[in-house]
Amino acid sequence: MTMPFDQTNQCPVARALDVMRDRWTFLILRDLRNGAKKFHELQHSLGGISPNTLSARLKHLEENEIIERRFYEDHPPRAEYLLTVKGQQLRPVIAALKKWGEVHTTER
Amino acid sequence: MTMPFDQTNQCPVARALDVMRDRWTFLILRDLRNGAKKFHELQHSLGGISPNTLSARLKHLEENEIIERRFYEDHPPRAEYLLTVKGQQLRPVIAALKKWGEVHTTER
Numbered sequence: 001m002t003m004p005f006d007q008t009n010q011c012p013v014a015r016a017l018d019v020m021r022d023r024w025t026f027l028i029l030r031d032l033r034n035g036a037k038k039f040h041e042l043q044h045s046l047g048g049i050s051p052n053t054l055s056a057r058l059k060h061l062e063e064n065e066i067i068e069r070r071f072y073e074d075h076p077p078r079a080e081y082l083l084t085v086k087g088q089q090l091r092p093v094i095a096a097l098k099k100w101g102e103v104h105t106t107e108r
Numbered sequence: 109m110t111m112p113f114d115q116t117n118q119c120p121v122a123r124a125l126d127v128m129r130d131r132w133t134f135l136i137l138r139d140l141r142n143g144a145k146k147f148h149e150l151q152h153s154l155g156g157i158s159p160n161t162l163s164a165r166l167k168h169l170e171e172n173e174i175i176e177r178r179f180y181e182d183h184p185p186r187a188e189y190l191l192t193v194k195g196q197q198l199r200p201v202i203a204a205l206k207k208w209g210e211v212h213t214t215e216r
């Protein structure tokens with residue numbers, strides 16, 4: 001029987017999902033796809049996310065070169081987050097989810 | 109501050125992610141996009157998934173009308189799973205993940 005690790009290794013969909021780890025990761029991509037955002041802006045648009053969870057997800061995305069941090073102020077240091085070229089190429093994933101959500105789900 | 113529930117409600121991407129709940133949900137879609145599969149076939153192609161988790165995800169997808177169950181044998185009753193029309197329209201999401209995974213991730 002194929003083990004999960006091997007299966008992840010062989011399938012590009014599974015490998016992409018290793019990076020796009022959970023709901024928050026997708027929603028961060030959604031929020032950055034139209035331009036850079038600051039930590040507090042992401043925290044606001046992501047509603048219920050805790051600062052620790054947001055930090056962890058941003059770190060994960062940065063380590064995987066999906067996003068980068070850019071300092072827009074030195075004293076005190078303040079950063080904003082933006083998509084890398086590699087991250088921008090995930091936009092079709094978000095666009096496809098959006099299109100499906102618009103057609104097949106409704107506001108409660 | 110926007111609450112998560114409201115945010116989910118207003119955004120089609122978030123609503124789509126409510127249905128595409130986790131990694132397994134995406135991988136089940138991947139496996140059904142080329143035709144019907146039996147429970148044990150899914151269990152095999154999903155490697156490490158437990159039968160309980162697979163049952164729960166299939167039930168969730170069935171309740172959301174993404175997949176349907178079709179009986180191919182009556183005695184004993186045996187079912188296979190296939191995408192509904194609504195489920196088939198999620199194929200661009202999987203295709204976009206696949207394309208990105210092929211370009212930006214590599215086998216270990």
